[in-house]
Amino acid sequence: MSTRRIAAAALLFTLAANSSLAESPRLGKSITEVEIAAWDLSILGDGTGLPSGSGTAAEGAAIYAQKCVACHGEGGKGGNNGAVVGGGPLDRIEATKTIVNFWGYPTTVFDFIRRAMPWQQPRTLSNDEVYALVAFIFAQNKLIGEKDAMNAQTLPKVKMPNRDNFIVRFPKEI
Numbered sequence: 001m002s003t004r005r006i007a008a009a010a011l012l013f014t015l016a017a018n019s020s021l022a023e024s025p026r027l028g029k030s031i032t033e034v035e036i037a038a039w040d041l042s043i044l045g046d047g048t049g050l051p052s053g054s055g056t057a058a059e060g061a062a063i064y065a066q067k068c069v070a071c072h073g074e075g076g077k078g079g080n081n082g083a084v085v086g087g088g089p090l091d092r093i094e095a096t097k098t099i100v101n102f103w104g105y106p107t108t109v110f111d112f113i114r115r116a117m118p119w120q121q122p123r124t125l126s127n128d129e130v131y132a133l134v135a136f137i138f139a140q141n142k143l144i145g146e147k148d149a150m151n152a153q154t155l156p157k158v159k160m161p162n163r164d165n166f167i168v169r170f171p172k173e174i
């Protein structure tokens with residue numbers, strides 16, 4: 001490349017760099033509080049973030065029959081996809097992990113269903129529906145009574161069977 005062509009290329013580059021500084025690409029728009037709230041769904045183990053609303057196992061059974069049974073099977077025992085009810089002992093590394101034999105926090109079940117289920121239509125369930133589905137799944141797993149309502153107060157108090165079996169590898173980091 002001749003010196004002149006290099007100089008021309010350098011000049012072009014400088015011009016392009018300067019113009020991009022002067023003018024932003026004007027992509028996107030500012031996000032609103034309402035839009036943030038729709039994505040701010042995380043629920044902590046102590047129940048922080050749980051919305052208002054409530055639901056019982058009986059209500060959940062009806063929703064389950066309509067929106068979940070095709071994939072998770074009758075009574076939640078598993079079908080095309082994993083079981084949400086039952087589970088064998090976690091006695092070997094290949095053992096299937098389920099809600100009742102593995103999950104440490106009851107609130108994760110609410111968080112997961114609300115953000116991810118039904119698989120083909122995530123985030124379409126109302127908070128009452130999610131509480132009802134959690135009540136149904138927990139009652140089927142004998143973690144709560146048939147008549148117990150799940151809501152922001154009762155849900156975090158459900159004791160998961162595997163809760164105390166997690167080993168915190170770096171306790172000082174917490």
Ligand code: HEC
Binds near residue numbers: 069071072082084113
């Ligand atoms: C079209 C099939 C389909 C439907 C319908 C569906 N699910 Fe699922 N579900 C899945 C799949 C696939 C997974 C595994 C997802 C993953 O591991 O990321 C899953 C995982 C889950 C889990 C986590 C289970 C575990 O132990 O990891 C829960 C809880 C759950 N679904 C609840 C529901 C509920 C409640 C409904 C009804 C509102 C529902 N699902 C409807 C396919 C479905």
